[in-house]
Amino acid sequence: MRDETYDLSWDEWDELQSPRSEETDFDEVVEVALSRRGFLSGVLAFGSGAAVMGTGTLLSTTSAEAAASRFGFKPIPIQTDFAVHVPEGYSWDVLVRWGDPLFSDAPELDHTTGGDVAHSDRIFGENTDGMELFTIGSRQVIAVNHEYVNTKVNLPQNEDGKVASADNVLKLQNLQGVAVFEVAEGENGWSVVVDSPLNRRITHNTPMTIAGPAAGHPLLQTPDDPSGTEVLGTMNNCGAGKTPWGTYLTCEENFNGYFGSTDEAFELPEDFARYGIKSESRYNYEGYDARFDLSKNPNEPRRFGYIVEIDPTDPEAKPIKHTALGRFKHENAATVIAPDGRVVVYMGDDERGEFMYKYVSNGVYTPGGETSSLLGDGQLYVAKFEVDGTGRWIPLTPATTGMGEAEIAIFSRMAGSKVGATTMDRPEWVAVNPVSVEGYCCLTNNKNRGIKTNAGGDETPAKGPNPREANKYGQIVRWFPADEDHASEDFTWDLYVMAGNPKVHSDAYAGSANINEGNLFNSPDGMMFDSTGLVWIQTDGNDDNEGEFEGMGNNQMLAGDPVTGQIERFLTGPNGSEVTGLTWSADKRTMFVGIQHPSAPFPDGEGKLPRSAIVAIKRDDGAMVG
Ligand code: FEO
Ligand code: CA
Numbered sequence: 013m014r015d016e017t018y019d020l021s022w023d024e025w026d027e028l029q030s031p032r033s034e035e036t037d038f039d040e041v042v043e044v045a046l047s048r049r050g051f052l053s054g055v056l057a058f059g060s061g062a063a064v065m066g067t068g069t070l071l072s073t074t075s076a077e078a079a080a081s082r083f084g085f086k087p088i089p090i091q092t093d094f095a096v097h098v099p100e101g102y103s104w105d106v107l108v109r110w111g112d113p114l115f116s117d118a119p120e121l122d123h124t125t126g127g128d129v130a131h132s133d134r135i136f137g138e139n140t141d142g143m144e145l146f147t148i149g150s151r152q153v154i155a156v157n158h159e160y161v162n163t164k165v166n167l168p169q170n171e172d173g174k175v176a177s178a179d180n181v182l183k184l185q186n187l188q189g190v191a192v193f194e195v196a197e198g199e200n201g202w203s204v205v206v207d208s209p210l211n212r213r214i215t216h217n218t219p220m221t222i223a224g225p226a227a228g229h230p231l232l233q234t235p236d237d238p239s240g241t242e243v244l245g246t247m248n249n250c251g252a253g254k255t256p257w258g259t260y261l262t263c264e265e266n267f268n269g270y271f272g273s274t275d276e277a278f279e280l281p282e283d284f285a286r287y288g289i290k291s292e293s294r295y296n297y298e299g300y301d302a303r304f305d306l307s308k309n310p311n312e313p314r315r316f317g318y319i320v321e322i323d324p325t326d327p328e329a330k331p332i333k334h335t336a337l338g339r340f341k342h343e344n345a346a347t348v349i350a351p352d353g354r355v356v357v358y359m360g361d362d363e364r365g366e367f368m369y370k371y372v373s374n375g376v377y378t379p380g381g382e383t384s385s386l387l388g389d390g391q392l393y394v395a396k397f398e399v400d401g402t403g404r405w406i407p408l409t410p411a412t413t414g415m416g417e418a419e420i421a422i423f424s425r426m427a428g429s430k431v432g433a434t435t436m437d438r439p440e441w442v443a444v445n446p447v448s449v450e451g452y453c454c455l456t457n458n459k460n461r462g463i464k465t466n467a468g469g470d471e472t473p474a475k476g477p478n479p480r481e482a483n484k485y486g487q488i489v490r491w492f493p494a495d496e497d498h499a500s501e502d503f504t505w506d507l508y509v510m511a512g513n514p515k516v517h518s519d520a521y522a523g524s525a526n527i528n529e530g531n532l533f534n535s536p537d538g539m540m541f542d543s544t545g546l547v548w549i550q551t552d553g554n555d556d557n558e559g560e561f562e563g564m565g566n567n568q569m570l571a572g573d574p575v576t577g578q579i580e581r582f583l584t585g586p587n588g589s590e591v592t593g594l595t596w597s598a599d600k601r602t603m604f605v606g607i608q609h610p611s612a613p614f615p616d617g618e619g620k621l622p623r624s625a626i627v628a629i630k631r632d633d634g635a636m637v638g
């Protein structure tokens with residue numbers, strides 16, 4: 013049985029923070045106007061000719077055998093158990109778990125105490141998320157996010173896992189952030205190279221530089237940092253990205269949940285509401301660490317919500333927060349080079365009714381050339397989708413928004429509202445196809461679609477790429493840049509897939525034509541393309557396997573063919589967990605996948621604490637897996 017005594021996932025906690033304006037019985041929700049078939053026809057009519065949604069049409073022009081052979085695995089059924097499952101002919105093994113030492117001075121995890129504070133920044137942190145693998149000389153190094161903590165797991169001796177001391181807070185701060193560590197494959201499979209000179213932990217207290225248009229702005233100045241350019245830590249690191257010049261991008265998502273006020277009379281500044289910053293925090297850092305006390309440091313939360321660049325080749329290198337990439341609940345960062353050499357970074361803001369963004373550098377990337385200004389000097393855009401299948405990236409400038417450049421960087425959500433950006437169904441990971449000029453974004457779900465505005469008062473009509481009211485299953489939108497140039501302002505778009513449940517629904521909630529009883533899932537979240545152009549989709553959704561979610565089983569990872577629309581299930585995670593984070597070994601013979609917030613008994617067995625982990629997956633015949 014799943015042990016229910018552990019904490020809520022961040023999404024579950026967030027759902028409690030953001031109740032609907034009123035309870036709406038699903039049956040009373042306004043019916044989506046078009047039947048499933050009609051919906052598809054509509055999208056087909058609007059979509060670009062080359063990019064038809066669903067498999068029905070395109071599979072008839074492609075041999076089914078050829079399509080099937082692209083996957084290289086036999087799809088697996090759903091599971092409801094507490095293990096990881098992969099297809100026949102593949103095997104998995106744990107690479108590293110929360111609490112495993114990165115340095116030999118740290119002890120193995122003590123399952124009674126959850127580990128001591130003194131070594132909490134010398135071990136693999138909790139809740140693994142986005143990751144990338146870097147080849148540095150002869151070494152392979154993984155940089156990975158530790159998104160948040162489940163305090164009942166980390167502080168098992170505290171009542172309800174509540175923090176009760178400054179040491180408890182420091183321990184939680186140390187278990188989050190980023191880990192950088194070397195890995196190696198030996199006779200017994202992959203393992204961490206303990207004490208590698210490249211191993212590093214970055215926590216909520218690691219010094220970093222604030223760069224870009226908002227650096228030094230009065231809104232970023234604090235009593236401890238009157239310069240507004242030096243900040244401690246990065247938090248709620250969700251998805252990730254890598255640059256062509258070999259650095260890691262970590263993305264600050266739900267930073268709002270870490271700040272609170274010890275003074276009940278403190279009036280929250282107006283801009284806090286749009287970012288969900290409230291006087292109560294999730295972990296009560298503010299009770300023990302004044303930096304997180306809004307009544308003492310009202311500017312501190314304005315120093316979070318950015319993308320941070322980390323150099324994995326130098327453990328002493330100071331991370332850089334890039335304000336030019338905007339401030340919102342950053343999910344991940346997909347970087348691609350435009351034909352003229354400019355750097356394009358696609359980004360999503362994971363909030364109900366918030367926006368999708370992209371950044372285009374002013375300078376151009378040349379291999380081996382100067383890269384220091386490429387993420388600091390450029391133009392931020394926000395996406396506007398039209399129902400006719402076209403769309404545009406609207407530049408966020410003083411002229412288009414009436415805001416200053418620093419204000420656009422700090423209050424990007426407000427800037428997006430000013431130009432009429434399209435409110436989206438919680439943009440999670442963005443991915444760029446390496447073999448075709450197209451981008452994809454997971455729109456995970458949105459209970460408020462068609463029911464409630466976003467926190468800025470922008471309407472959320474059910475239409476365009478967000479077509480279903482109270483969207484509970486999610487969809488993946490993709491766009492095709494004009495002139496095959498990711499720096500273009502214009503694009504066309506379609507939906508690659510709408511998740512749904514044809515066992516339960518016969519309307520748009522049945523999903524698109526490439527959903528069938530063999531590949532059911534909900535809430536697409538993590539997403540990466542492999543080098544062959546297959547898109548890997550990871551889920552973070554309802555895993556009760558009941559009612560509307562019957563037949564979907566545990567969270568999972570599927571592979572999709574962008575050309576045919578075919579989607580097949582490759583992996584299932586333990587019940588209670590989210591599957592998030594994906595990268596490959598340098599030789600592409602191993603796939604590393606993250607298992608976040610599992611419940612007991614994963615992976616150490618009954619009576620042990622549940623441990624978030626990265627698993628290594630190989631084909632038994634040693635062939636490439638991506
Ligand atoms: Fe941390 Fe939006 O997922
Ligand atoms: Ca999550």
Ligand code: CA
Pocket residue numbers: 250251343440441537538552592
């Ligand atoms: Ca996510």
Ligand code: CA
Pocket residue numbers: 023440456537552
């Ligand atoms: Ca999610």
